[in-house]
Amino acid sequence: MQIINLNEAILNGRTSSGLIYVNSDPQVRPGRKDYILGDLMYKGKVVQFRSWDDDVLEILRAHGKGIYRADTLGQEYKSFSYINIRSIDLYVDNSVSEEDFQDCIPQEELESKWTEALEQLQARGLSDACRKLIDDVVNDPELEGRFFTEGAAIKHHDNLIGGLWNHSSKMLRILIALLDNNKELLPSVDLMTFSVVAHDIGKVFEYDALSMSEHWYANHRVRGIEFLVKYRERIIDSYSEQFYRQVQAVIAGHHGEYGDRPTTVAAVIVHYIDSLESQATELLREQEAAMESKFFSTGFGYLESICPDDLD
Numbered sequence: 001m002q003i004i005n006l007n008e009a010i011l012n013g014r015t016s017s018g019l020i021y022v023n024s025d026p027q028v029r030p031g032r033k034d035y036i037l038g039d040l041m042y043k044g045k046v047v048q049f050r051s052w053d054d055d056v057l058e059i060l061r062a063h064g065k066g067i068y069r070a071d072t073l074g075q076e077y078k079s080f081s082y083i084n085i086r087s088i089d090l091y092v093d094n095s096v097s098e099e100d101f102q103d104c105i106p107q108e109e110l111e112s113k114w115t116e117a118l119e120q121l122q123a124r125g126l127s128d129a130c131r132k133l134i135d136d137v138v139n140d141p142e143l144e145g146r147f148f149t150e151g152a153a154i155k156h157h158d159n160l161i162g163g164l165w166n167h168s169s170k171m172l173r174i175l176i177a178l179l180d181n182n183k184e185l186l187p188s189v190d191l192m193t194f195s196v197v198a199h200d201i202g203k204v205f206e207y208d209a210l211s212m213s214e215h216w217y218a219n220h221r222v223r224g225i226e227f228l229v230k231y232r233e234r235i236i237d238s239y240s241e242q243f244y245r246q247v248q249a250v251i252a253g254h255h256g257e258y259g260d261r262p263t264t265v266a267a268v269i270v271h272y273i274d275s276l277e278s279q280a281t282e283l284l285r286e287q288e289a290a291m292e293s294k295f296f297s298t299g300f301g302y303l304e305s306i307c308p309d310d311l312d
């Protein structure tokens with residue numbers, strides 16, 4: 001049985017049959033008639049589904065996240081497109097698995113880019129002790145290797161296997177450019193590098209294989225700070241309490257105006273690096289998913305796609 005192509009299935013009036021992946025627990029919404037609403041995912045694309053059918057509502061409410069066989073209809077309401085699920089059944093076969101719906105960045109590619117970025121930071125003064133600390137933290141058994149596999153988001157930038165590692169690695173490369181542009185940052189290379197590595201590490205607990213975890217509501221900033229407590233003595237012994245508190249402040253404040261107000265220069269700089277990286281990645285993803293050259297971006301409304309240089 002084929003996986004439904006979400007790009008086509010969402011077109012207004014299009015009917016499709018095949019496999020779908022509901023990547024988080026759907027919610028029941030009251031209305032003139034109760035309906036169920038949630039997300040379908042296929043290879044980095046996430047679209048909303050809704051259903052007013054009683055059987056669909058019962059099956060999805062009972063079984064939640066997972067793979068189903070479904071009949072769908074693409075619909076549009078006030079220029080918002082979604083997929084209406086008209087019938088659904090549990091998928092009991094096992095020839096298709098959740099990984100078949102998830103996009104993935106090759107691990108070798110991530111590994112070499114990560115190592116290369118850390119070596120470039122070592123050339124700019126990153127200490128051996130900090131490099132060792134980073135290796136120990138990202139390989140901590142409590143993370144079960146998921147720093148390297150979890151997504152950086154569920155719906156937006158880098159929502160693919162390896163996305164968190166990729167996002168952190170891209171941020172390290174922006175940090176390298178900042179260190180080269182602003183020499184006054186160089187004496188803080190350990191703090192800045194470690195803070196970038198740790199800023200989203202709590203996503204390992206907020207997410208679970210590209211969907212929300214059971215305890216998602218204690219967000220990744222809270223969970224990241226909690227996780228690092230086990231390294232407190234080691235960090236204070238190798239550096240100082242000030243260093244440890246500065247790292248905590250970066251994790252707490254790295255969402256800038258969208259979270260707790262940043263209280264340190266390091267937190268604001270990591271926030272800028274984070275925004276530049278995630279927003280540029282998200283914009284390019286929206287452009288790629290767009291059907292036309294002009295597309296709707298959540299941040300700025302309609303944008304014309306970037307034009308390729310066409311030299312003869």
Ligand SMILES: [Fe+2]
Nearest residue numbers: 199200220254
């Ligand atoms: Fe974050």
Ligand SMILES: [Fe+2]
Nearest residue numbers: 167199200274
């Ligand atoms: Fe981030």
